[in-house]
Amino acid sequence: MMGSALFTLATALIGLLGAAEAYNRRYITNSSGEVEVVIPGATSYNGLNLVPQMGWDNWNAFGCDVNESLLLNTAQAMVNFGLRDLGYKYVVLDDCWSSGRNESGYLIANPVKFPNGMKHVATALHNMGLKFGMYSSAGKWTCGRFPGSLGYEQKDADLWASWEVDYLKYDNCFNQGQSGTPKLSFDRYNVMSEALNKTGRPMVYSLCNWGNDDPYDWAYTISNSGRMSGDIYDQFNRPDARCPCTESIGCAWPGFHCSVMNILNKMAAITSRTMSGYFNDMDMLEVGNGGQTDSEYVVHFSFWALMSSPLLIGTHVPTLSPANLAILSNPAIIALNQDPSATGAVRKWQYFMDPDENGQGEIALWTRDLHNGDVAIALLNAANSAHTLNATMDQIFLDPRTAGAYKEPVQLRQSWHVYDLWANRMTEAEASAIINGTMNGTAAITNTNSTINPRVTRYNATSLSYEEGLKNNATALFGVRVGTIEPAGTWSVEIPRHSVKMYRLRSTGVETVRTRDEL
Numbered sequence: 001m002m003g004s005a006l007f008t009l010a011t012a013l014i015g016l017l018g019a020a021e022a023y024n025r026r027y028i029t030n031s032s033g034e035v036e037v038v039i040p041g042a043t044s045y046n047g048l049n050l051v052p053q054m055g056w057d058n059w060n061a062f063g064c065d066v067n068e069s070l071l072l073n074t075a076q077a078m079v080n081f082g083l084r085d086l087g088y089k090y091v092v093l094d095d096c097w098s099s100g101r102n103e104s105g106y107l108i109a110n111p112v113k114f115p116n117g118m119k120h121v122a123t124a125l126h127n128m129g130l131k132f133g134m135y136s137s138a139g140k141w142t143c144g145r146f147p148g149s150l151g152y153e154q155k156d157a158d159l160w161a162s163w164e165v166d167y168l169k170y171d172n173c174f175n176q177g178q179s180g181t182p183k184l185s186f187d188r189y190n191v192m193s194e195a196l197n198k199t200g201r202p203m204v205y206s207l208c209n210w211g212n213d214d215p216y217d218w219a220y221t222i223s224n225s226g227r228m229s230g231d232i233y234d235q236f237n238r239p240d241a242r243c244p245c246t247e248s249i250g251c252a253w254p255g256f257h258c259s260v261m262n263i264l265n266k267m268a269a270i271t272s273r274t275m276s277g278y279f280n281d282m283d284m285l286e287v288g289n290g291g292q293t294d295s296e297y298v299v300h301f302s303f304w305a306l307m308s309s310p311l312l313i314g315t316h317v318p319t320l321s322p323a324n325l326a327i328l329s330n331p332a333i334i335a336l337n338q339d340p341s342a343t344g345a346v347r348k349w350q351y352f353m354d355p356d357e358n359g360q361g362e363i364a365l366w367t368r369d370l371h372n373g374d375v376a377i378a379l380l381n382a383a384n385s386a387h388t389l390n391a392t393m394d395q396i397f398l399d400p401r402t403a404g405a406y407k408e409p410v411q412l413r414q415s416w417h418v419y420d421l422w423a424n425r426m427t428e429a430e431a432s433a434i435i436n437g438t439m440n441g442t443a444a445i446t447n448t449n450s451t452i453n454p455r456v457t458r459y460n461a462t463s464l465s466y467e468e469g470l471k472n473n474a475t476a477l478f479g480v481r482v483g484t485i486e487p488a489g490t491w492s493v494e495i496p497r498h499s500v501k502m503y504r505l506r507s508t509g510v511e512t513v514r515t516r517d518e519l
């Protein structure tokens with residue numbers, strides 16, 4: 001019933017806009033003039049990565065200190081802690097794994113770091129139900145000055161395919177000046193795209209050119225994700241001269257040492273370039289690395305999920321603290337990331353309040369339309385003290401409201417249930433029981449069966465995908481219902497310093513639904 005009501009709403013909205021391309025690209029008008037849901041994945045150039053990739057990459061925590069046991073011990077912990085079954089599938093080996101090229105021009109895996117070779121690592125990961133990611137650079141050398149793949153694209157792609165690699169992170173160091181225009185960067189990255197395709201092995205292709213030459217304008221035709229900023233560092237909002245840009249558009253020098261808030265705000269302008277099969281990559285997660293408070297890490301993780309950024313854990317998994325495991329394991333937040341809409345959120349407003357020690361102090365409202373008609377909202381307080389933040393329905397539904405309609409949009413005549421997506425965060429005791437092995441993922445998943453105040457903290461996406469779980473209203477994906485917004489109402493909440501409130505709004509369906517004919 002609800003589904004068809006939502007569909008009617010969507011139909012009404014499309015009629016309102018009178019165009020096949022609505023503000024919401026989940027729907028099209030087909031040749032019979034009827035509204036049809038676009039199949040997610042239609043935009044993926046190689047059919048892969050319809051929702052953002054999730055996994056782990058060693059760089060943020062270990063840099064060049066890589067080896068077989070680091071990868072396999074991490075992988076085992078990902079399985080034991082239920083992270084694999086939450087969707088963290090790719091184990092990505094970053095820079096510094098090779099020791100040069102052999103006489104025939106093929107890369108050699110460093111025999112000290114990888115005594116059993118790379119195929120062995122891939123097989124071990126596959127046996128654990130994980131996937132293997134590899135790293136190189138579209139340059140003469142990698143960033144760590146190991147041989148790069150420029151000029152060796154096919155040989156390298158063939159070698160990785162023979163090792164049964166599933167993923168490539170492709171960096172931008174030592175690019176021999178082949179950058180500065182979108183065309184130069186496109187051509188350089190496209191050589192590897194075609195080489196990977198020629199191997200016949202499906203490999204997710206993750207571009208890491210830091211947002212140089214506007215990849216959000218061209219990279220979706222040749223890759224599955226593209227970094228949109230210089231490298232992250234483990235700071236909440238500290239400006240750093242080495243990350244000079246505050247906007248993504250026209251940023252000639254992406255640099256590095258970019259804070260969480262710097263990267264988030266760079267996403268505001270380019271969010272429409274996030275799509276199924278190609279994701280704007282905000283860089284690897286810092287959760288667990290010690291540079292931010294618990295509530296700052298919650299902001300970091302919440303927004304990376306909300307914006308459909310790839311979610312690559314960037315810390316040492318076997319020694320994760322219970323608090324950080326609880327952040328990385330919130331299925332209600334991950335469900336935003338893995339939502340089939342594959343879109344980013346829109347920043348509806350941003351104001352500057354009392355600045356903190358880093359000279360900033362913003363509050364902001366971000367909203368995102370989800371695949372099933374729900375709406376996600378994030379109320380962010382990055383200012384220096386607690387504030388009451390107010391989100392009005394007019395702001396949340398700005399786009400349908402400003403779509404040239406003579407009549408108010410249907411959403412404003414509805415009541416919406418409000419679900420708090422952090423309300424079911426795992427407790428320290430639950431998370432430490434998982435870490436010390438006294439409670440496994442399954443035990444935690446079924447730790448309650450109350451329909452009045454459901455408290456389900458764990459989710460197994462291996463047995464039920466997020467898409468199916470959302471369709472079936474799987475309790476773990478919806479947090480806890482904390483209130484209702486009446487038609488044209490306002491949601492107000494006090495939010496502590498450097499914190500976020502994440503909500504999912506679900507229409508109650510209570511309103512007089514307009515049919516297409518009435519328009």
Ligand SMILES: *[C@@H]1O[C@H](CO)[C@@H](O)[C@H](O)[C@H]1NC(C)=O
Pocket residue numbers: 001002003471472473506
């Ligand atoms: C899921 O919840 C929505 C909203 O309450 C409802 O309309 C829909 O029928 C439910 N779907 C299933 C499969 O229970």
Ligand SMILES: *[C@@H]1O[C@H](CO)[C@@H](O)[C@H](O)[C@H]1NC(C)=O
Pocket residue numbers: 030031032034035036037
């Ligand atoms: C158009 O969409 C409607 C509704 O989804 C569907 O029933 C119909 O078969 C579609 N027509 C064509 C030509 O694809």
Ligand SMILES: *[C@@H]1O[C@H](CO)[C@@H](O)[C@H](O)[C@H]1NC(C)=O
Pocket residue numbers: 062065066067068069070
């Ligand atoms: C592998 O790397 C990890 C992390 O850098 C290090 O702690 C460990 O000692 C290394 N092991 C071997 C066998 O080199």
Ligand SMILES: *[C@@H]1O[C@H](CO)[C@@H](O)[C@H](O)[C@H]1NC(C)=O
Pocket residue numbers: 102103104105106107159
């Ligand atoms: C170079 O490495 C490739 C791939 O591992 C291998 O097939 C080839 O035999 C090696 N060539 C030489 C000369 O060692």
Ligand SMILES: *[C@@H]1O[C@H](CO)[C@@H](O)[C@H](O)[C@H]1NC(C)=O
Pocket residue numbers: 045046047196197199200201202203
């Ligand atoms: C190669 O490209 C074609 C055409 O885009 C696509 O259909 C195919 O799935 C790709 N194959 C691989 C292995 O990526």
Ligand SMILES: *[C@@H]1O[C@H](CO)[C@@H](O)[C@H](O)[C@H]1NC(C)=O
Pocket residue numbers: 363387388389390492
């Ligand atoms: C939100 O509304 C409350 C009550 O009207 C008001 O006190 C508060 O200042 C508002 N918050 C902001 C950030 O404007």
Ligand SMILES: *[C@@H]1O[C@H](CO)[C@@H](O)[C@H](O)[C@H]1NC(C)=O
Pocket residue numbers: 428429430432433436438
């Ligand atoms: C495991 O963690 C739980 C919850 O904190 C605790 O009660 C239990 O004593 C721990 N067991 C071991 C063996 O450390």
Ligand SMILES: *[C@@H]1O[C@H](CO)[C@@H](O)[C@H](O)[C@H]1NC(C)=O
Pocket residue numbers: 437438439440441442443
């Ligand atoms: C883990 O779950 C399995 C089945 O889902 C169960 O048989 C096993 O006893 C559980 N182990 C622990 C330590 O809770």
Ligand SMILES: *[C@@H]1O[C@H](CO)[C@@H](O)[C@H](O)[C@H]1NC(C)=O
Pocket residue numbers: 082085440441442443460462463
């Ligand atoms: C998740 O489900 C899969 C497939 O049903 C199962 O093999 C796995 O053990 C489950 N994981 C957990 C943590 O319960």
Ligand SMILES: *[C@@H]1O[C@H](CO)[C@@H](O)[C@H](O)[C@H]1NC(C)=O
Pocket residue numbers: 446449
């Ligand atoms: C949970 O409650 C439902 C409805 O009361 C019941 O059908 C189901 O068997 C219960 N599940 C468990 C695991 O207790």
